[in-house]
Amino acid sequence: MKHILLTNDDGFDAVGLKALIEALKPIAKITVVAPAKNKSACGHSLTLERPLRMVCVEDDFYKIDDGSPTDCIFISVSNLFKDGFKPDLVISGINIGANMGEDITYSGTASAAMEAVIHGIPAIAISQVCNDMCQDVKTDWDFALAKEVIVELASRILSNNFPLDERKFLNVNIPPIKAIESKGIKVTKAGFREYGNDTHRHLNPRGEEYYWIGLHPLIWKPSVNKDCDFEAIKANYVSITPIMLDMTSYNDIKAIESWLTK
Template identity: 35%
Template sequence: MLRVLLTNDDGIEALGIRKLAEALLALSDVEIFVVAPAEERSGVGHGLTYRSALSPKPHSFYGLPVTAWTIDGNPADCIKGAYHLLFEEGKKPDIVFSGINVGTNLGRDIYYSGTCSGAREAVILGIPGVALSYDNWTDQDNYGQVEEIIRPLLQLFCDQAREDRLAPEVFWNVNIPHLPPEEIRGIVPAALAMNHYEDKYNQEAEGYWLTREYPDRSNPTPEEDYYLVKRGYIAVTPVHIDATDRTLLDKMLEWPIVKQSGNEKK
């Protein structure tokens, strides 16, 4: 039996995590656990709680056959707390799914996203992690037929987790168009679109609100996740958690103030 752990950043009462659980329950040989924030924690990035105590609490979950808790923290807290506090040694989760998020997490969103942090924290702990987001920001109560759309992808990730074939130190960022199944053009590998929007601050009576503008680009890079989702594809991006630029490590050896390591006397 594959032990599957779910989290999100929209909170345990969000419709997206219920849709994710329902899609997974249609698969065979899976045991599902849910550990999600007690309240919405969108946009918290990879924040951890360490100045106050965490208090996991059992929680009912729509009458579905899953075991669920809430944690009064962020998505990364939910995964770290679940791993250390709620699962016995030898019975840790086999895979973590985070989502389904209201709205996409594309390009540099992965650094701000609580959804992505749940999957990233799983990978830090040595567990495969998958973040799922749905392009329904302007229609947030409508998840369409997302369970049907993502079920083959969920099956693929679960099968690869069983066979220990998912790459270590990588979480998978999945973005799904808000379309009926027959209009989805396919599942494709995608690169992060790092410049698909611009941050703007709009002044209101109470202060400045952060907003976004999406400039038209006449020649977008065809493999970027934003443009693939807008063209009707499910975009899947492998995101490595080691952000070291190793090419620059070598070039730094040319800096006159840098001493090369490895030559010290023992």
């Protein structure tokens, strides 16, 4: 039987992870290694300044105390999977909230997929876009559309049909609608996210200043061909974006070489 390693950045007890397990158990052996607490927006961080404990919650299910999603993949690949054996697929999610545009660089969900492909393992990051600060998803969302999509994608990959070259992964975003309302799947590019500065300044009881970063609304710069992830979600399509880890701006290499000779 094929073997899928699951993680997330919302914590080992998150509803999205539970939905992911339910969806994938019928098609593969499942191992879960997830952070012990919410690590949203931690990016591709690896913990180096302290030891980490991997705690067994139940069979094939572990949490890592104060570990990042990247830690979860890094530690599990080298310790739970030995003698050259690797999982057939890594899936990170189902994240509560969007991971589109430049948010991908902040995302712990996407970063776990990044770490997987660094180790030569096919990977998917999947996120459930939501409204009203995600309260609807945290309480009574059924994740039916996300489950349907991830089973289809995972089944294709487990049939030795991963469509990407090395160090590339699939970033999937699910619109905040019921499955019956979906218009299908669109392959998209990452959009141009526009950010505000939702930072709140406060004083603690001792008069010391502190700051709390808030949530930014999903605002983006329209793309010429209406083919970015934000626009697909707005139109009630599932967005699938192929992401590469090589961030080199190849078109600018000659320009920089010329600039250095002036």
